[in-house]
Amino acid sequence: MLGHLLHRRGVDSVIIENRSEEYVVERVRAGVLEQHVVDLMIETGVGARLQREGLRHDGVWLAFGGIRRRIDFAELTGKAITVYGQNEVVRDLIDARRATSRPLHFEVDHVSVGGLDSNPVVRYRKDGKEHELTCDVIAGCDGFHGICRPSFPPGVLTAFDRVYPFAWLGILAHAAPSSEELVYSLTDRGFALFSMRSPKVTRLYLQCAPDEDIEAWPDERIWSELETRLSTRDGWKPNTGPIFQKGITPMRSFVAEPMQFGRLFLAGDSAHIVPPTGAKGLNLAVADVRVLADAISRFYDSGSETALDAYSHTCLQRIWKAQRFSWWMTSMLHLGVPHNGFDYRRQIAELDYITSSRAGMTTLAENYVGLPIDTPR
C-alpha cells in the first residue's frame, strides 16, 4: 500500500519481500477492513474487486448468557466495516504494482539496513546475487519478526507489551455463514467468534490455551465446542461444513517507541501488535502508511523533514487508542486464566451494559469502525 501511495505521488520505491508471491496471496490472515481502508482503496483505484466481493457489515453481535445483542454501527456512527481477506488486499495491490512496472522482488533474503542517520542503504540477496540499494528513506514494513526493528541502535527503542494467557484456534469451513454479521461470544467455557470470508465460507475461532496442540482438536470436537459456545436461545448457531484450514493464533499486545530512527521508519506489525479481538492489526498498518506516504511526499515536494519527524508521534496517538480498544475487547470477551467467578460475572455485567446503553454501544461502535486519522496539514 505504501508503494502504491508513493507511486501515485510520483515517488520511486523498491519493494523487497522475504516470502514467495504464492505464500503472501494464499496465507489467510485478518479479514475486517475499516471504512478508511475501503475508501482509500476505492479512491486510489485498487478497490474494484473489493467493491464486487467485499461484504459490507452495518453492525456486529455480542452474545453472552444465551442471548445476543446487536451493535448498529451505521446508525450509531454513520460508518460500516467490510469483510474482505487481507490476502485479497495484498493480491489487488500486487496487481496494481505490476501494472506500474515498478520493482517488486519476492524471495529476497540476507536483508540488512545501514547508514540510517545519513545515507540509508539496504543490502539483500536475490537468486544468490548480492544487491545494494542506496535510498532516501527505508520503510520497515517487515512485521513483528522482521529485521528493521532490531536494526535500531541500542537504547533508542522502548518496548511495551502484554502477553495473554490464551490463544485462538481458528478454522475455515465450506459452510454458508448463518448470520450476515459477526458474532463475538463469551461463555463459561471461553470465547468464540463467528466470522466469514465469502457467502460460502465461514471463519470461526475458539479461545484455547497458548500451547494448545492442534492434533487434540479433531473436526468433531471443534464443531461441538463451537456449537456450545455460539448457540443462543433464539435458536441461532453456525452452519457446519468441511473444515479446510486450522491454525492457532497467539495473543499479544506490543508497541515499540519511537517508530523512527534517522531515515528508517517502522510501519505496521514491525512497530506494534494487537490481539485480534476487534480486528485492528491490518487497519493500523494501513493508517501508518497513509501518514508515512504523506510525510515522504512532503519531503520531496519541499525538502522539509518536519512531517517525517512528526510521523512517530502522529501514529502513536491513534495506535495507543487502538491498543486500548483491542485490550478492552479481549479482556471483556475472554474467560480469565485462572478462571475467577467474580471476573466472569463482572464481564457479563459489562457486556449487558455495553449492549443496552446508547453510550456503551457508541463507544464500541466508534472504535470498531475506526477512529479518525490525523494527517497534519
Ligand code: PHB
Ligand atoms: C476474521 O474474520 O478473521 C476476524 C474477524 C474479527 C476479528 C478477528 C478476526 O476480531
